[in-house]
Amino acid sequence: MEIFKNEIRPYVAKTFSGLENELATELKFLGAENIEIIKRGVKFEGNRELLYRANYLVRTAIRILTPITEFKVTDEQSLYDGVKAIQWDEIMTHKQTFMMTADVFHSQIDHSHFAALKAKDALVDFFRDKIRRRPSVDKEDADFYINIHISQNVCTVSLDSSGESLHKRGYRIGADKAPLNEVLAAGLIKLSGWKGDIDFYDPMCGSGTIVMEAAMMAMNIPAGYYRAQYAFQKWVDYDEALWQSIKEEHDNEFKDIDINIVASDRSEKAIQIAKRNLKHAGLHKDIEISKAYFDSVVPKSEKGILVFNPPYGMRLTENDIVRLYQEIGDVLKSNWSGHQAWIITSAMDAAKFIGLRPSKRIELYNGPIEAKLLCFDLYAGSRREKSPDYRKKLDSGNYRSGKTKYESNPVPFRNEEDGDDDRRSNDRERDARPYRGAGRYDNNSRDNRSYDKKRSDSKSYGDRGRSEKKPYRGGGGRFSNDDRRDSHDNKGYNKKRSGRDSKRSDSRSFKKEDSGFKPFREGDKKPFRKRDNESSNKKRDSKKVTVRFKRKRLD
Template sequence: MDKKKQRFFAPCPRGLEALLAQELTGLGAQDIASGFGGVAFAGDFTLCYRVNLHSRMASRVLWRVGGGAYRDEEDVYQGALSFNWPDFFSVDRSIVVKMTAQKSPLKSLEFTTLRIKDAVCDSFRAATGERPNVDIREPDVRIYAFLTSDTCTLYLDTSGDSLFKRGLRKQAGAAPLNENLAAGMLMLSGWQPGTPLFDPMCGSGTILMEAALMALNIAPGSRRSFGFMKLSNFDAAAWNRLRDAALAAQHPAQPQAIYGRDLFGDSLRDAQVNLEAAGLSGVVQLKQGNVLEVPAPAESGTIVTNPPYGIRIGEQAELAEFYPRLGDWLKRKCAGWNAYILSADMQLPRLIRLAASRRTPLFNGALECRLFEYKIVAGSARK
């Protein structure tokens, strides 16, 4: 394995950058720099493998292969052509090129994306007489370009499918959280494995599953494949050592103080299917129940939940009726608990009529949200 320091960038859900930087530090990353929507870092390829395997909050790990200034599409093409792409992967690997841009003066990003693809194919044709095929659905190699107003940076994706796809969940609800956002919510709540965790509106169980993975010290990437396996520098022996060590560090699947409830039986069935497929069905305690009626499962602990919305509860009038009752339930049933409630509606949580001690901005995809913190004590102060 090449020990030379490489540059990487790990995107993540917006709002989790600081937590991801802490996680990367713990994994041994160097030169860490948090940015908008992700964290840049440096290290060798063993680190790249480790981050893909262990990161709970990164969306993917991008390997920076180079970049430079540009003025027009031809500059971008020539810059991409200057790399010896056959050094990175073989011609029989299918490719796709994706692009994001901030303040780029170029008129057509789609055309510029095609020019980068042309440069990669021309590089292969000059070196081998052949060119790789393009596969926009399931490519072997993903090439990412990021344009600013005057620079183009090129990356190779070492992850393949997004890292929030743990290879575990079989069923999803109508609007599931991504796993890395759920993990970030758990981190922000301060919940520690071994203490009670309760999701009273658990849906298909994403928050519960992430908590179970943490409680059993299961590396989130231990059951899936990665994009780096398709690259020419893939060191299978180094990867197998890392994965085997992660598997050996897992705890046995034993019941944990992790509790899920949901009003809807179909959602609860989805959660059960997901937990069973992941080998976690005995770890989490699931029951059907109405959040407004169920008792807290322990004297104290942490509630982390993403309340249902839309067709699952109804329109605004029904939501406006639900949230005050949710606040009543917290006050009556959950004294001694800290509650963390995600909402994309900045007004509805006001109807809980409890003073939020913290509001953390988070993004669920493009949807701006807040994670509201409520510390519930007997006789909690009403707004």
């Protein structure tokens, strides 16, 4: 066939949504030409050697296709005629098996399974009409994998050079619940920018997919090193010598690592599965794995990166998933300062409870699940304190953004090694600053009270600097019970307010630590007040008597 005769061929590499740029970068590094990024894939051109290298080395590709023909489709008959017109006897023989798959988008034919069956019938009828024999279909281990792609009524027939999906690396012999796809795991690591030069952690490793992909990258192990075969090895133009030379070239580039790759999980079952996978891949000596909760994992150096895939809430209740992400945020803040954390999740409502602002958000798809990859830069202090502009302001006396409020006595920046003497001196400097309250004192009427005393007095009168006391009007939260009792002279009013406050003393305000989104727990709701039937009946009867008595008097 003409496609096998050409030295430079067109190819299409498929991937997950969100990983197209990383895939294009890998193909460009291998020498691909005319690269074009498409939705969930990359088009490129190259020779047969590039096809072999791409299948063996590229980590973010699901499969690599070789288009053989393209034609317009208006109905199922045009699809049948277009597939049957291909000279299939130049590609395969009737003794070889095949498997047909189809992808349909925005077309008159709107069912992918029906399109695959129609194309299969056309291929079988081609051989039956020509030699009265037909090839068989094998869905498990076929010799040829054929892909039908229909979009905007244009059909592209391609040969799949990979065969089984490239995410099946060959190193994983077991998996825990909801394992992460190997291609997606490699894409997460590449998106994080990790180059194998700092420590790597996965505190929720599951079956160990992320740490195994990280170890293979750091040790320069090819993505297809553990894989047994590819579909292109059954093609008529397969070059065994070229393939073996490519494998030997890259298999001799392994290197040792001098960093820590640490994996942990709270599930004993997941840890045992991960250990078997590491042993099968020969990476059990390069990855440290143990059963541990996230809050008990201690970083081994001052700088590192965390990449992990926490639960999304599919098998957890709403309260449990919120509590989980709260604990993740607490542990990151307290134990992992100086590190960078990358978390992939689809539970964005629960991810807000981490309590950190992500520096990056990347949209991805974990299979059919829409997810986001969040990056958190963890600092010992605030991000503003780490910026060079903030340090310049400290040196010049402008310790706050904009113009300093107290330029004459700026408060110095307190480092960790500062002692209690510096803290007391800062308090003295703060008390020595001129008081600029909420209008109650002008420049001529300042008294000699301390700064803290004036602030406390100002709060008791309100922040607006009113000179007279005002009655408590509710709705606030700035006044204590003592201020409420002293804020009005009417004793009856105070008595009425105190009675209301005592009734409300048992209620609880909503806090972030509560186990859910509801403002009250189930046992905290006040029961409805039961109606006193006897008193209501007496009142109703007394009204009736009064009305009757008045009517008698009028008569």
